[in-house]
Amino acid sequence: xxxxxxxxxxxxxxxxxxxxxxxxxxxxxxxxxxxxxxxxxxxxxxxxxxxxxxxxxxxxxxxxxxxxxxxxx
Numbered sequence: 001x002x003x004x005x006x007x008x009x010x011x012x013x014x015x016x017x018x019x020x021x022x023x024x025x026x027x028x029x030x031x032x033x034x035x036x037x038x039x040x041x042x043x044x045x046x047x048x049x050x051x052x053x054x055x056x057x058x059x060x061x062x063x064x065x066x067x068x069x070x071x072x073x
Contacts, residue, residue, distance in 0.1 A: 003028075 007021030 003021045003024045005021075006017055007025055009018060009021075
């Protein structure tokens with residue numbers, strides 16, 4: 001919010017400071033979205049994949065499927 005006057009100014013030197021204010025605002029918006037949306041979504045996908053893998057291993061173990069079963073060797 002403090003960068004808004006810097007980004008929207010039209011006075012002396014604004015041709016140098018305005019792009020920097022816009023870049024800072026854009027970076028803050030982007031990092032907020034990544035932190036609040038992308039990171040939890042990726043974490044959820046990884047946990048779900050891990051749970052699926054664990055469920056398959058548990059199923060194989062309970063049904064005697066896999067390398068540890070003497071009938072398969």
